[in-house]
Amino acid sequence: xxxxxxxxxxxxxFSVPPDGAIVHQTAVVTAAxxxxxxxxxxxxxxxxxxxxxxDGVERERQFAVNVAPEEGRLERVxxxxxxxxxxxxxxxxxxxxxxxxxAGGLAGVPLARPLLYALFAVLAxxxxxxxxxxxxxxxxxxxxxxxxx
Numbered sequence: 001x002x003x004x005x006x007x008x009x010x011x012x013x014f015s016v017p018p019d020g021a022i023v024h025q026t027a028v029v030t031a032a033x034x035x036x037x038x039x040x041x042x043x044x045x046x047x048x049x050x051x052x053x054x055d056g057v058e059r060e061r062q063f064a065v066n067v068a069p070e071e072g073r074l075e076r077v078x079x080x081x082x083x084x085x086x087x088x089x090x091x092x093x094x095x096x097x098x099x100x101x102x103a104g105g106l107a108g109v110p111l112a113r114p115l116l117y118a119l120f121a122v123l124a125x126x127x128x129x130x131x132x133x134x135x136x137x138x139x140x141x142x143x144x145x146x147x148x149x
Contacts, residue, residue: 001037002035003027008034011051016041046064
């Protein structure tokens with residue numbers, strides 16, 4: 001962890017998982033910066049570094065340390081190793097080759113046409129109701145009595 005020796009003190013307390021034990025470290029000061037580090041981080045988890053600035057303000061920075069790469073490396077196991085690893089656990093083993101999804105089948109019923117027909121029916125019904133409920137005054141004069149323009 002890098003510190004600025006003009007702003008930060010060089011004493012750093014690291015909180016180490018899993019129990020949050022405190023490890024005191026003194027930062028190594030160079031011409032440009034100070035750097036504090038833990039000798040080894042063997043446990044995965046959240047680490048915290050706490051230090052003071054020269055003005056007395058306490059600072060904290062948290063770090064996440066991942067697991068060792070060999071623990072995260074996934075590999076295929078056969079039924080024999082799976083049986084040994086899951087002793088006492090009820091499970092059903094199905095190889096991937098037995099799972100054949102129906103690629104040609106549809107996931108549901110196509111609703112585009114029924115929805116389009118329903119929308120057309122609602123639109124036609126709306127027009128009929130608007131015409132029936134609308135105000136259409138009847139002219140007292142007939143078309144023959146109107147003056148020509």
